[in-house]
Ligand SMILES: Nc1ncnc2c1ncn2[C@@H]1O[C@H](COP(=O)(O)OP(=O)(O)OP(=O)(O)O)[C@@H](O)[C@H]1O
Ligand SMILES: Nc1ncnc2c1ncn2[C@@H]1O[C@H](COP(=O)(O)OP(=O)(O)OP(=O)(O)O)[C@@H](O)[C@H]1O
Ligand SMILES: [Mg+2]
């Protein structure tokens with residue numbers, strides 16, 4: 252039974268896409284089948300895995316708006332156990348189109364029913380907003396993984412995100428849990444990183460992963476080669492950070 | 508006659524708020540009156556200048572949705588020539604509320620008419636999306652300043668942003684120009700920064716500022732003290748970067 256994890260945070264540039272790609276690929280490296288779904292109109296997860304976002308292939312847009320079977324939108328990636336449902340630029344207009352649909356918060360939830368069984372994990376990369384696309388991801392998800400950049404503005408935005416998760420839990424998706432909180436772009440040389448990390452651990456306690464993703468130039472280089480980090484530079488400290496995270500995520504889910 | 512400049516880029520975390528705060532404060536330091544308007548529901552520009560985003564004071568939300576006179580929403584900041592119209596969390600719902608309004612793309616344009624004369628520059632900090640709030644900023648603006656983080660995903664998003672600017676120019680705001688393109692978080696030690704900078708200059712040519720904002724920890728520390736960089740650390744290289752930018756922006760506008 253596939254576990255659906257939304258990777259969400261309305262603060263921009265905190266490492267949602269980077270975590271989506273590298274967590275999904277690190278789990279797939281353990282030969283566990285993973286589906287990555289890109290619901291950001293920017294389509295960064297799509298291009299970060301080497302796909303062209305304007306391709307003719309059906310995308311998450313056709314799945315959500317035209318009711319296309321999600322299996323038809325699945326792409327096989329360079330990694331055997333990692334599949335992708337890509338995004339396209341058409342998604343920019345999707346939120347306005349979805350508002351008029353029946354149960355417009357549950358469009359993604361319904362779309363995933365036929366595909367959930369095929370994967371052990373389904374990871375959804377969300378855009379930097381709390382609009383209808385992100386709400387659909389939170390409604391379809393079993394849990395949400397929150398990347399938090401170790402900087403001040405990212406810390407500030409957590410209460411807003413927590414409120415939204417609480418609202419979704421009270422209405423649309425009572426089972427929604429916080430999968431975990433991930434510290435990203437941590438720079439051990441700065442007080443700011445350590446202060447933010449301490450605040451986040453105070454606020455979220457055990458939910459914060461022991462695994463921390465350090466700032467690392469190889470991480471930001473890999474998308475320009477269309478490859479997850481594990482394929483771009485298997486020896487990088489960044490690869491190790493994400494493998495450790497994948498192990499921790501899988502460990503937390505081993506009895507479920 | 509106040510020049511209205513929108514600071515926009517749908518890519519998250521590229522330095523929109525940091526540029527809004529520090530460009531506005533650098534111009535104000537030259538004793539030129541500047542108004543900063545925060546239209547991001549995250550309200551980072553508001554807290555970055557030391558204001559509480561949940562305060563009882565009228566915000567841009569009341570100006571856009573309730574038609575409150577923008578002069579009533581103006582706050583004086585620690586700098587004599589810098590005023591702020593703050594954001595609040597209520598703005599999260601504003602896009603849905605505005606869709607039903609008449610001329611919903613021109614709400615901001617109409618709201619600014621009574622206040623434009625009071626300032627030499629009006630700077631609008633936009634959220635990381637191309638939704639109705641950003642479209643309102645682009646419709647009300649004379650020009651748009653585009654911060655581009657020197658990383659791959661930020662580079663990728665430029666064509667999408669350029670298309671949107673072109674659409675706004677064809678319909679809602681024929682006079683909209685690109686004020687300039689600013690390279691942010693440049694790290695001279697990495698090839699990636701240099702490659703992205705070269706691509707951006709190829710794509711935008713003269714529009715790219717000579718001034719570059721280097722990655723600098725003091726820049727990311729200053730918002731946690733609620734101060735623009737020029738007040739937090741006047742000797743920082745980051746302060747110098749933004750002063751140089753302010754001079755270049757003012758030089759480009761001296762005959763207008
Ligand atoms: N640990 C890291 N070290 C260095 N750079 C990183 C790291 N994590 C992410 N980056 C880079 O930081 C930028 C922002 O990351 P990313 O795009 O994944 O964030 P995001 O939250 O998905 O952004 P958006 O809000 O636009 O969706 C990217 O250029 C990425 O390559
Ligand atoms: N030149 C710089 N050097 C170091 N850190 C920077 C620099 N510019 C911005 N930052 C930091 O990077 C993060 C992202 O910047 P900022 O929040 O200004 O981007 P944004 O585009 O406004 O983000 P959003 O898309 O969420 O609105 C912030 O934590 C900020 O402090
Ligand atoms: Mg992303």
Ligand SMILES: [Mg+2]
Pocket residue numbers: 523524525547551633634
């Ligand atoms: Mg911002």
